[in-house]
Amino acid sequence: MADTTQQICPVQFTESAVKRLRAVLAKHGSAPDLRIRVGVRGGGCSGLSYVLDVDSHLTEKDDLYEVDGLPVVIDRKSRRFLEGTVVDYSFQNLLAGFVFLNPNAERSCGCGTSFTPKL
Numbered sequence: 001m002a003d004t005t006q007q008i009c010p011v012q013f014t015e016s017a018v019k020r021l022r023a024v025l026a027k028h029g030s031a032p033d034l035r036i037r038v039g040v041r042g043g044g045c046s047g048l049s050y051v052l053d054v055d056s057h058l059t060e061k062d063d064l065y066e067v068d069g070l071p072v073v074i075d076r077k078s079r080r081f082l083e084g085t086v087v088d089y090s091f092q093n094l095l096a097g098f099v100f101l102n103p104n105a106e107r108s109c110g111c112g113t114s115f116t117p118k119l
Contacts, residue, residue, distance in 0.1 A: 009065035009072055010083045011038050017098060018068045020089040025070070028054050035064070035071040038087070039078035048081060050100050080104075 013021070021036050028034055037055035040048045058064070058073060065072045074082065086101040 007063075007065065009067050010074065010079050010085075011067075011072070012084075012086045013067055013070070014086065014088040016091075017087045017089040018070060020098075021070055024054060031056065035073045037073050038082065039075050040081045051078070052087070052098055 025034055025036070033056040034054055035056065035058075037051060037053045039051040041051055042048060055073060059075070061075050061077070062073045063076060063079070065074065081104055082102065084103045088099045088101065090097065090099050
């Protein structure tokens with residue numbers, strides 16, 4: 001694993017996303033090795049699905065960042081698909097959730113959880 005905590009994270013988080021992610025980490029307890037994992041995996045209706053989870057497992061393929069005091073981990077394969085993405089947390093009407101604003105997406109599914117990357 002590369003320690004890139006001094007480098008700029010390729011994914012940005014809005015203030016509301018950071019606030020919500022801090023609450024999510026707090027719910028999982030005070031374990032010092034908990035991090036927010038951001039990534040992509042194959043699947044979904046558009047080809048790639050977003051991953052946003054709490055994780056304590058790191059591999060040699062992961063890069064670690066710090067964003068407003070939040071430990072964030074992104075695997076190198078996902079990084080190329082996420083470069084420049086902004087993650088927001090939206091609460092509208094009775095619906096709440098994270099929204100990915102990805103400049104690398106050619107198109108996204110209707111619910112916004114998967115996308116087709118630009119070639």
